[in-house]
Amino acid sequence: MTPVRRSGPDLTEAIMRTTLELGQELGYAKLSIEAIAARAGVGKHTVYRRWSSKGALLLDSLLSRGGSALDYPDTGDLRADLRRQIQEAVGLLAKGPLSPLFKALVGEAQHDPGIAAALNERFIAPQAAKTVARLEAARDRGQLAPDFDLDLAMAILSGPLYFRLLITQEPLTSDYVDRVLDALFAGMGPRP
Amino acid sequence: MTPVRRSGPDLTEAIMRTTLELGQELGYAKLSIEAIAARAGVGKHTVYRRWSSKGALLLDSLLSRGGSALDYPDTGDLRADLRRQIQEAVGLLAKGPLSPLFKALVGEAQHDPGIAAALNERFIAPQAAKTVARLEAARDRGQLAPDFDLDLAMAILSGPLYFRLLITQEPLTSDYVDRVLDALFAGMGPRP
Known part of the structure; x- marks a missing residue:
């Protein structure tokens, strides 16, 4: 579990970090917004408010690195x-x-x-x-x-x-x- | 509807033709083996007996052309x-x-x-x-x-x-x- 503080930039960063962690564990096909939200300890609507799809979230998460x-x-x-x-x-x-x-x-x-x-x-x-x-x-x-x-x-x-x-x-x-x-x-x- | 004769090579050919027709209409994301089977007038198990996935069926269908x-x-x-x-x-x-x-x-x-x-x-x-x-x-x-x-x-x-x-x-x-x-x-x- 990644502990998440519920302020804006920290929350965004925590969801993106969780996306990459879980994506590496499960592979993209099995990755879901529900699973990312659960691992990050937030509701799935919190994720959907920022990203419209799993692909959009993955793109941001990858761009945040490197x-x-x-x-x-x-x-x-x-x-x-x-x-x-x-x-x-x-x-x-x-x-x-x-x-x-x-x-x-x-x-x-x-x-x-x-x-x-x-x-x-x-x-x-x-x-x-x-x-x-x-x-x-x-x-x-x-x-x-x-x-x-x-x-x-x-x-x-x-x-x-x-x-x-x-x-x-x-x-x-x-x-x-x-x-x-x-x-x-x-x-x-x-x-x- | 594509009429299908139920012998082997004709059936295979008809399913592949239907895959390309329906794939062009719906796009790959919305294409499903169920929909292909329904359009071809066969049961979905008939399709699954020959192809393990939508991707495998599409590959064969594309290779059958051109x-x-x-x-x-x-x-x-x-x-x-x-x-x-x-x-x-x-x-x-x-x-x-x-x-x-x-x-x-x-x-x-x-x-x-x-x-x-x-x-x-x-x-x-x-x-x-x-x-x-x-x-x-x-x-x-x-x-x-x-x-x-x-x-x-x-x-x-x-x-x-x-x-x-x-x-x-x-x-x-x-x-x-x-x-x-x-x-x-x-x-x-x-x-x-």
Whole structure:
């Protein structure tokens, strides 16, 4: 049991913490607002007043953890900086204890347009903007082709990782991240 | 109502057809085995004898349509052949009337390991193998760098498309497919 003080921010924080604890124990499919409320020691209407669905509550709970950690360093070495940030993101989203809940949330987004929009607006788009800003700084220094589309570069960095995470479910190894970075910089046409 | 003859393959085919019809009408979340059985004019145990879950039934139903259409031509022009196959896949999975059901199935795979495994084994892996075979033929003709990792190339072709389809939900335009192909061949390092 998580003891809960019944003032606003503490209560909100306690419900979100309970959501992640119980979600890790039960898995998303078996998680329910009723069970979260019971574990947190509040009535289910207290939860429903703040969140309209289990998915919305999970999204807030996940965003309350770690999202801000995924900033890019700028040491001047683009490849090293991308590598470090991607490894951190992989650690958090694909390997950490919250990974199954993150995947479940993306799953939920496939049939809940509200979750899909909120996930994009509050997590994916801000992360993409950080990637593009780091790439832009490198392009301005001549480290990337001047005509290259930075939004696409972001998708080439992210896409193969999400493809493994969500579709093929293969492990996201450091070696794989390096291979994606190699391909991004060098392309695969015949070399002169 | 779809009239159903009660012999094996006809019955299986009728249940799968009904699943896709009703799935398009109701959406995946509201689709149920009970409703499919009622529409097909069979008992729900008849459905459960063949499929253990709604997800398993949807997977079979989707695979019974169109999967074999996604073969690669080999005209000798690698880029044109990739482009044509990708446009067909995008048409089927991301734009066609079955697209919401395909996305829902990928969503289901995020919390059902059996669905995830079956989706990979019966759809993703065979499609990936076709892509790799087409790339390999091109590499053997010197159209790709000899040391390039073809599995990774497959992920760079697929990943950004699934990223848009499942995560950002942006449209998969022909222009976007062309940009992914450009990046795959040319990379984004500074040009000499």
